[in-house]
Amino acid sequence: MAQGSLRATWRDMDCHSHAGYLVKLVESTEGAAVKVFVAGATGAIGNRLVPRLVAAGHQVVGMTRTESKQAALCDLGASPVVADALDPDQVADAVGKAQPDVIVHQLTAIAAIDTRHFDRAFALTNRLRTQGTDHLLSAGRAVGVRRFVAQSYTSWPYARTGGLVKSEQDPLDPTPAREMRESLAAIRHLEAAVTGADWTEGIVLRYGALYGPGTSMSAGGEQFEMIRKRKFPLVGNAAGVWSFVHIADAADATVGAVEHGERGIYNVVDDDPAPVADWLPALAKKLGAPKPWRVPRFVGRLFAGEAGAVMMTEVRGASNAKAKRELGWQPEHPSWREGFAA
Numbered sequence: 001m002a003q004g005s006l007r008a009t010w011r012d013m014d015c016h017s018h019a020g021y022l023v024k025l026v027e028s029t030e031g032a033a034v035k036v037f038v039a040g041a042t043g044a045i046g047n048r049l050v051p052r053l054v055a056a057g058h059q060v061v062g063m064t065r066t067e068s069k070q071a072a073l074c075d076l077g078a079s080p081v082v083a084d085a086l087d088p089d090q091v092a093d094a095v096g097k098a099q100p101d102v103i104v105h106q107l108t109a110i111a112a113i114d115t116r117h118f119d120r121a122f123a124l125t126n127r128l129r130t131q132g133t134d135h136l137l138s139a140g141r142a143v144g145v146r147r148f149v150a151q152s153y154t155s156w157p158y159a160r161t162g163g164l165v166k167s168e169q170d171p172l173d174p175t176p177a178r179e180m181r182e183s184l185a186a187i188r189h190l191e192a193a194v195t196g197a198d199w200t201e202g203i204v205l206r207y208g209a210l211y212g213p214g215t216s217m218s219a220g221g222e223q224f225e226m227i228r229k230r231k232f233p234l235v236g237n238a239a240g241v242w243s244f245v246h247i248a249d250a251a252d253a254t255v256g257a258v259e260h261g262e263r264g265i266y267n268v269v270d271d272d273p274a275p276v277a278d279w280l281p282a283l284a285k286k287l288g289a290p291k292p293w294r295v296p297r298f299v300g301r302l303f304a305g306e307a308g309a310v311m312m313t314e315v316r317g318a319s320n321a322k323a324k325r326e327l328g329w330q331p332e333h334p335s336w337r338e339g340f341a342a
């Protein structure tokens with residue numbers, strides 16, 4: 001961001017045409033419409049969330065770091081604001097000007113995941129989950145937001161003991177792999193800060209492994225390509241249970257959390273948690289890829305680190321019962337078995 005624009009900057013840009021559209025929609029859903037500030041509005045979830053919120057009648061302010069992405073936000077129906085989530089003044093300024101009723105935190109910076117150096121790969125995301133969360137909460141408190149919805153994750157954060165499918169009450173991992181400790185601490189920080197904010201309705205959404213257009217699990221995406229090239233082997237007993245969620249379903253659940261639900265944590269996953277031994281060969285077949293290699297755990301650990309081995313052999317799936325019950329949400333893709341092809 002240029003010198004002299006240390007405060008969050010607003011741009012009308014080409015959004016004028018959208019302004020009337022927004023007003024019309026807001027008027028048409030009398031009483032239910034709220035103003036939603038989406039941090040991470042340009043991201044994989046954000047760019048599906050914004051149009052859904054607009055279509056539901058809400059007014060949306062979308063935050064990005066990147067001046068050049070403002071036009072895309074206008075096209076989605078949001079008013080863009082440029083601010084760096086790691087700068088508390090910029091965040092306070094952006095939220096202060098927007099005066100939202102609800103904040104949605106979808107900030108991540110997940111580069112290609114090197115499971116051997118898991119915490120290093122998640123370092124920036126961890127800052128967004130700690131400092132970024134704190135800045136948004138403090139800015140939200142200053143304007144009195146009624147609801148604060150934040151992205152978290154299922155899978156490796158859950159304890160790797162007991163049942164194979166976890167509910168929100170189940171404990172997180174007390175002894176994470178060494179290279180995942182900082183990332184789990186960041187998740188714990190975000191979840192405690194959001195649900196502990198007694199001045200607002202703090203809602204944490206633990207998404208499953210996202211798949212679908214624009215994610216790494218889609219045609220041309222990193223993980224699909226690894227499977228195609230036979231670089232994603234079955235490790236050890238391949239008993240790690242994965243819960244997936246289609247990106248469109250994750251966005252729908254997030255609209256649900258803007259409109260419904262109470263302070264607390266919700267797993268946002270499909271109906272079909274499955275061990276790696278089940279979903280990986282099925283997905284390889286669907287992609288027309290050769291059968292995945294099978295390697296012993298120690299070989300998997302050698303190439304993917306302890307974090308990689310844990311994800312292939314020990315992680316747990318999650319139940320979506322609470323989200324379905326309380327967020328008025330049903331996944332349109334209840335199983336990855338059909339969803340991967342969608």
Ligand SMILES: NC(=O)c1ccc[n+]([C@@H]2O[C@H](COP(=O)([O-])OP(=O)(O)OC[C@H]3O[C@@H](n4cnc5c(N)ncnc54)[C@H](OP(=O)(O)O)[C@@H]3O)[C@@H](O)[C@H]2O)c1
Pocket residue numbers: 039040041042043044045046063064065066069083084085086106107108109110111128153207208209210214215216217
């Ligand atoms: N549950 C899951 O499986 C899960 C969760 C998250 C991501 N992913 C995967 O990871 C892939 C890559 O995700 P990603 O995290 O790199 O990007 P992303 O989902 O494309 O978006 C990250 C968002 O955070 C914003 N952001 C990041 N740092 C910021 C900062 N300092 N200040 C303001 N905004 C900031 C970005 O804004 P600008 O870039 O516009 O500035 C963008 O809107 C996704 O496509 C998805 O497949 C999976």
